[in-house]
Amino acid sequence: MNQFSNEIPREIGGLQTLLHLPLRHNKLQGSIPDSISNVVGLEFLDLSDNNMSGTVPMSLEKLQNLKYFNVSVNKLYGEIPSGSPFKNLSSDFFVDNEALCGSSRFNVPPCLSSSKHRSNRKKLLLSFLLLPIAVVFVPMTFVLLWISESNLIGSGSFGSVYKGILRGGTTIAVKVFNLQLDAAFKIFDTECEVLCSLLHKNLVKVITSCSNLEFKALVLEYMPNGSLEKYLYSHNYFLNIRKRQSIMIDVACALEYLHHGCSSPVIHCDLKPSNILVKIRCDVYSYGVMLLETFTRRNPNEFDGDLSLKxxxxxxxxVAVMDVLDANLVTQTGSRLQMELDVVASIMKAALDCCAESPARRTNMKDVVGMLQKINIQLLAC
Structure with a gap:
C-alpha cells in the first residue's frame, strides 16, 4: 500500500533467500518478471491491485514452496499455469483481469486451442498494444529519421548510438539501450538521473529521453568531429602538441567538474580516447593512461606480458622522452626542440602521477587541471 510505480526489477530474481513479497495495492506496471522463478524458497507473493499486464509466467511452476499467489485486479491475460503449486490456489486470486484463461476451477474461460483463434487473438492484442504507443509517440515534437545500421555511430556494453535528425533539421545522437540485458534498465534510469542534471561546456548535453516498456533511449547533442581516437590513429588527421594539450585540459576540466563540482561525485568509469566525447580515483587512473596514449600515440592494448604503457x-x-614521444610531434630543432621535450616530459610526469598504483597517491583532478594549465603556459612560450 505505497505508491510504487514502473516495473518490478528483473534483478529481484537474485534474492535467493526471499520468503515473502507483498506488493499489493501499488501502481506497478509491466509484466511479472520471469526471474522470480529463481527465488526457489518464495512462499508468499501478492501482486494484487496494481496495473500489471502480460501473462503469468509458466516458469513460476518451479516455485514448489509457493503457498499464496494473488494477482487479482490487474490487466493480465493468457493461460494460468496449472502445475504445482497452482493446483491449490483459490480462484479469488485471479479475478478482475483482462483476459485470463485456463482451468475451470479458476472460474475463467478455457484457453482457445485452435491456431486460427490464437492467431486472431494475438492480432487483437497487438492492435490494443500498438494503439496507445501510436497515440503517445506520433504527436512528439521530433521525428527520428533513418535510425538504421547505416547511421550507427558506435556501440557499447548496454546499447548502440545512432545518428538522427529532428523535424527541424537538427542532427542528434540517439543512445538506444539493449533491453535484452537486465542491467540495461538500471543503467538507463541511472544515466537519465545523472546526465540530465549535468551542465558543463565539455560534456555532451542530454536533449531528452524516450522510454516505454519496449524502447528506452537518450537523445544527445551530436558531435560531428568524431572521437580523439580517430585523430590519433588515422593517417588523414594530425594533432600537434598544442592541440593535444588543449584537448586533455578540456577533458581534465570536465572530470574536475564531475568529481568536485557536483552535489555528489559522478564517476565516468569508461574513460578512453573513443569516448572523448566506479570510483573517482579509477577515473583519474584512466585519464592518466589516456594522457600517455595521446602524446605517445601508442594503444595501451599493444603491450604484452608484464610491460604496460605506463x-x-x-x-x-x-632523459629519453624522444624514445616514447609520437614521432609526428617532433617538428622543432635545437633549443626549441629541447623546450618542447621538457614540456612533454612534464605532461607525462603528470600522467604518471595519475597512474599511481595506490589510489590514495593518485593526483586529484583539481591538481591535474592546475598542473596542465601551468604546462600550457610553458608550451605557448616555445
Missing amino acids: QWVSYSLP
Missing part, C-alpha cells in the same frame, strides 16, 4: 613511459623519463 611502465614503458616511466622507464624513459626524464
Whole structure:
C-alpha cells in the first residue's frame, strides 16, 4: 500500500533467500518478471491491485514452496499455469483481469486451442498494444529519421548510438539501450538521473529521453568531429602538441567538474580516447593512461606480458622522452626542440602521477587541471 510505480526489477530474481513479497495495492506496471522463478524458497507473493499486464509466467511452476499467489485486479491475460503449486490456489486470486484463461476451477474461460483463434487473438492484442504507443509517440515534437545500421555511430556494453535528425533539421545522437540485458534498465534510469542534471561546456548535453516498456533511449547533442581516437590513429588527421594539450585540459576540466563540482561525485568509469566525447580515483587512473596514449600515440592494448604503457613511459623519463614521444610531434630543432621535450616530459610526469598504483597517491583532478594549465603556459612560450 505505497505508491510504487514502473516495473518490478528483473534483478529481484537474485534474492535467493526471499520468503515473502507483498506488493499489493501499488501502481506497478509491466509484466511479472520471469526471474522470480529463481527465488526457489518464495512462499508468499501478492501482486494484487496494481496495473500489471502480460501473462503469468509458466516458469513460476518451479516455485514448489509457493503457498499464496494473488494477482487479482490487474490487466493480465493468457493461460494460468496449472502445475504445482497452482493446483491449490483459490480462484479469488485471479479475478478482475483482462483476459485470463485456463482451468475451470479458476472460474475463467478455457484457453482457445485452435491456431486460427490464437492467431486472431494475438492480432487483437497487438492492435490494443500498438494503439496507445501510436497515440503517445506520433504527436512528439521530433521525428527520428533513418535510425538504421547505416547511421550507427558506435556501440557499447548496454546499447548502440545512432545518428538522427529532428523535424527541424537538427542532427542528434540517439543512445538506444539493449533491453535484452537486465542491467540495461538500471543503467538507463541511472544515466537519465545523472546526465540530465549535468551542465558543463565539455560534456555532451542530454536533449531528452524516450522510454516505454519496449524502447528506452537518450537523445544527445551530436558531435560531428568524431572521437580523439580517430585523430590519433588515422593517417588523414594530425594533432600537434598544442592541440593535444588543449584537448586533455578540456577533458581534465570536465572530470574536475564531475568529481568536485557536483552535489555528489559522478564517476565516468569508461574513460578512453573513443569516448572523448566506479570510483573517482579509477577515473583519474584512466585519464592518466589516456594522457600517455595521446602524446605517445601508442594503444595501451599493444603491450604484452608484464610491460604496460605506463611502465614503458616511466622507464624513459626524464632523459629519453624522444624514445616514447609520437614521432609526428617532433617538428622543432635545437633549443626549441629541447623546450618542447621538457614540456612533454612534464605532461607525462603528470600522467604518471595519475597512474599511481595506490589510489590514495593518485593526483586529484583539481591538481591535474592546475598542473596542465601551468604546462600550457610553458608550451605557448616555445
